[in-house]
Amino acid sequence: MKGIEFVFLAIGAVAGAFLRYKMASSPLLFGTLPINILIVNTIGSFILGIFSVLTFAWNLDSKYSLLVAIGFCGSLTTMSSFALETTKMFEDRYIANAGINILANVGLSIGAVIGGRLVMNLILRGGGE
Known part of the structure; x- marks a missing residue:
């Protein structure tokens, strides 16, 4: 660049x-x-x-x-x-691809937020020790 x-x-x-x-x-x-x-x-x-x-x-x-x-x-x-x-x-x-793209982006984004929150809450609470 x-x-x-x-x-x-x-x-x-x-x-x-x-x-x-x-x-x-x-x-x-x-x-x-x-x-x-x-x-x-x-x-x-x-x-x-x-x-x-x-x-x-x-x-x-x-x-x-x-x-x-x-x-x-x-x-x-x-x-x-x-x-x-x-x-x-x-x-x-590409209607099917657009639908898959919508579901994947929204689903994975929300899933990642939920997953990240769960993991961090476990770490902060000392879970897994």
Whole structure:
């Protein structure tokens, strides 16, 4: 990675992380649903969708992908890449693959959180000794 590419990546990452932090620390709830996280994920997906089209339409240099797609959207949310890839599968008529992708991403992500919490709770409680 060249120096200027790193700068573009870093600027995007800092901006995305800052926005995510500000949104995640806001007490926005809809019942028990943390709507702030839903908003962040939706915004990130929307921005990545727009950018993915503009990249090809305007023949943008790869450093702008580092800035917007990888840096900003990657720091803002990991849902944006997942949403883009799944949308492409639907558009390409790989409906079964899109469904599997949705189930696998959501299921494995939630499963990993549950698994990590269980393991850490066991470690902190001294379980396994």
